[in-house]
Amino acid sequence: MNTISPLAFVHPNAKLGDNNIIGPFCFIDDNTILGDNNNLQNSVTINFGARIGSNNEIFPGASISTKPQDLKFKGEETTCQVGDNNSIRENVTISRGTASKGMTIVGNNNLLMENMHIAHDCLVGNNCIIGNSTKFAGEVTIDDNAIISAAVLTHQFCHIGSLVMIQGGCRFSQDIPPYIIAGKEPTRYAGVNLVGLRRYGFDNELISLIHEAYRLLYNKGVLAEGIEEIKRNLTITPEIQYIIDFVSGSKRGIIR
Structure with a gap:
């Protein structure tokens, strides 16, 4: 049985699993699917095209499956797919896909910290930690187990490898290969991620x-x-x- 605040709006066509908690002032749009045991705290927005798994905790101000910030987007029906066991903190925004890939994907067991942004058609793997105010432009790929610190700016189409550690405040327009530490200014190779490995x-x-x-x-x-x-x-x-x-x-x- 779902627990839905009388102050929340859930579209009649939204599909909800079981044991979800929908807090006050949440908005769940048409063409959305939620699995089981999700906890949406107050003021969470689940937009058109969201496909959310189970056991996720979504904090106030988060907006999932927002319209892409891409002038080429013409209203095509696309999705934003979020897996299981994610912690999506305050004011996180995740855009849905465009005609390019048709979907934005966030995997399982990720920690997305406050105010970070995942743009259209990104692919985020599993077990990633992404710091406050980090921003991924469109079609960025992040492999499993990456740790990306706060206020990192990533150019569109970049690829971030598995088990990397990226220093806070970095900005880059090239790929970050796996198993390394990336840092300094401009962002460059700073050794193998010994602690993480x-x-x-x-x-x-x-x-x-x-x-x-x-x-x-x-x-x-x-x-x-x-x-x-x-x-x-x-x-x-x-x-x-x-x-x-x-x-x-x-x-x-x-x-x-």
Whole structure:
């Protein structure tokens, strides 16, 4: 049974699961779906096209599936998909997709801190921590287990790798490859994310291998030559293959 404040508005066509709490002054629009056991505190807005899973806590002022801030958007029917077990803090805004991809996706077990923004057609993985006032422009991809500090500005189409740590206040227009610390001004490679990798269970041998991969990669002026050095000199574990695939597939280039 859902608990809905008499001061909330829930559109009659909205589809709600079970045991949701809908606080006062919440607005749930047409063409929306909520799973089970979500807690929407007061003044949460769930807009047209939202698809929200279960066990999410959404704090006051958050607005999910907002109209894209993209002049190319012509009102096409798109979605914003949010998974399970997310904590979406105060005044977070997540736009729905455009014709480009048709959907914005936020995975599971993420902490989205106060006042951060996820623009249209972004893809956020699982177990990410994203700091206060960080902003992602359109079609940014964030892989699993990324930690992105406060007030980070990310250019559209950028790709952020898994298990990175990005320093607060960074701004960048190139991709952030996996397992590293990104920081300073301008944003650049600042070493391997030792603490994060150890917390995630990487042993010293694997961490040393990742460190050597980046040494070989960044010692070459041409990234393709660095990738060939990695292939010639290192054991190609799944983690090293991920680095190779990430760098080879980068459309914007990686930070140096």
